[in-house]
Amino acid sequence: MLNTTMNLTNEKEIEEILLNIVKGAYDQIKYDAMLLYIDKDELNIMVATEHHEEFQEAIKCNFILDEGNDIMDEKGYYQLLRELQAEFTSMYKECGLFDFFLKGSYEVNGEKRFQDSDCIAPKGKFFAPFEDALLVVH
Template identity: 50%
Template sequence: MKLHTTMPLKNEEQIMAILKKIVTESYEEIKDEEVLLCIECCDVDLEIATSNDFEFEEAIKENFELDQFGDIIDIENYRRLMYELDAVFIELHKTSGFFDVFLEGEYEVNGELRESESDIIAPKGKFYAPFEDALK
């Protein structure tokens, strides 16, 4: 998967590698749990996942001019980049092979037709539908 961002990145491969590592680590943390993660509800959120990640922060800063305190000057482009990277982060979760993806829609659970109003992911093999009582 290639990053498609509005601004060219000096270290695209490094950023992608960090994102993939975070997805793998996230899976390792929850792989044995029966947990459903809502995509639209910020259960999978790049800003939260990288809030204390110095390596990610430094990799992002390489692409911006910094002030005398080491802070990014162009906040607007930084926010745009983070928004674009968040979409990539979500897609990496969906395509990693670590998670089952349940798209918004109707599912049959215990003989009952139910509707999920959000895209949901869960550790692979735990659920057959995006509902807590839909355990395999």
């Protein structure tokens, strides 16, 4: 269930679309050793949905549209996207496809390091949020 202040008429549809975007992102990087930093807009809903017609149409169902089929309540639209951003980020953390690393101190190769941003990586690739913290998989 999405946590938004707006009562969405098609909440389940929007949730499914966002989860499919998350799964698609995983499919694109699952074989790569890649870290995505949450606080650096690498999981930005605006970027992920900008040209996603199904998402755009699903969002429009919740607003009054003008003659050009554009959302009239621009402020409400951006408020909804800000709220959905938090949900989108949570989906990455909770879907089970990614490892989530909190910002903080980690030990890598005997050296204490600090990561100043939360990040995610495809499950099982890293033991800490640094490029050289790869897990050896046999």
